Amino acid sequence: RKEVEQDPGPFNVPEGATVAFNCTYSNSASQSFFWYRQDCRKEPKLLMSVYSSGNEDGRFTAQLNRASQYISLLIRDSKLSDSATYLCAVNRGGGYNKLIFGAGTRLAVHP
Amino acid sequence: NAGVTQTPKFRILKIGQSMTLQCTQDMNHNYMYWYRQDPGMGLKLIYYSVGAGITDKGEVPNGYNVSRSTTEDFPLRLELAAPSQTSVYFCASSSGSQETQYFGPGTRLLVL
Numbered sequence: 001r002k003e004v005e006q007d008p009g010p011f012n013v014p015e016g017a018t019v020a021f022n023c024t025y026s027n028s029a030s031q032s033f034f035w036y037r038q039d040c041r042k043e044p045k046l047l048m049s050v051y052s053s054g055n056e057d058g059r060f061t062a063q064l065n066r067a068s069q070y071i072s073l074l075i076r077d078s079k080l081s082d083s084a085t086y087l088c089a090v091n092r093g094g095g096y097n098k099l100i101f102g103a104g105t106r107l108a109v110h111p
Numbered sequence: 112n113a114g115v116t117q118t119p120k121f122r123i124l125k126i127g128q129s130m131t132l133q134c135t136q137d138m139n140h141n142y143m144y145w146y147r148q149d150p151g152m153g154l155k156l157i158y159y160s161v162g163a164g165i166t167d168k169g170e171v172p173n174g175y176n177v178s179r180s181t182t183e184d185f186p187l188r189l190e191l192a193a194p195s196q197t198s199v200y201f202c203a204s205s206s207g208s209q210e211t212q213y214f215g216p217g218t219r220l221l222v223l
């Protein structure tokens with residue numbers, strides 16, 4: 001089993017739709033969780049950190065389920081500009097910030 | 112504020128050639144990282160550094176070397192390029208062990 005797993009997609013949704021992605025992780029010692037956005041042929045950019053209590057930033061909501069070992073990203077009212085690949089990243093635990101990245105979920109928002 | 116910069120943007124190497132990928136950050140971050148990303152895959156950690164003079168291996172270090180003589184710079188060296196090293200290489204930095212990692216724009220490497 002991979003340490004961090006994501007559904008590769010693509011998720012094809014119309015503008016205005018709500019879409020959700022999950023990311024499962026295998027290391028129960030993981031403490032930090034992140035969602036990154038990566039546009040085609042660009043570097044990953046932090047979308048949001050994922051806190052135990054969940055967090056929201058505009059149309060984006062991230063949640064953590066420690067019992068089932070997954071994090072989720074919900075995007076409401078999808079925009080064309082949301083089309084990208086969404087990478088989850090999980091800290092492996094231990095002293096150093098060694099992030100393990102999922103392979104990403106591709107989102108395509110169409111008119 | 113430039114953040115994390117990488118050079119070159121793109122390079123073609125012949126098998127057996129050597130090159131150094133440059134990475135510089137101006138955020139005074141102690142932690143720096145090198146990743147590679149193959150098509151359709153996630154990022155894999157090659158090497159990382161927690162401060163000047165300290166480096167350690169990541170998941171896929173074979174075929175690479177790094178050094179960290181200053182806080183700002185973290186070059187990645189390929190000694191004998193192989194086709195399997197064709198990839199996009201990203202450098203990243205963070206201020207602490209649990210903090211956000213910021214990425215450079217990447218170097219696309221093609222080994223023929």
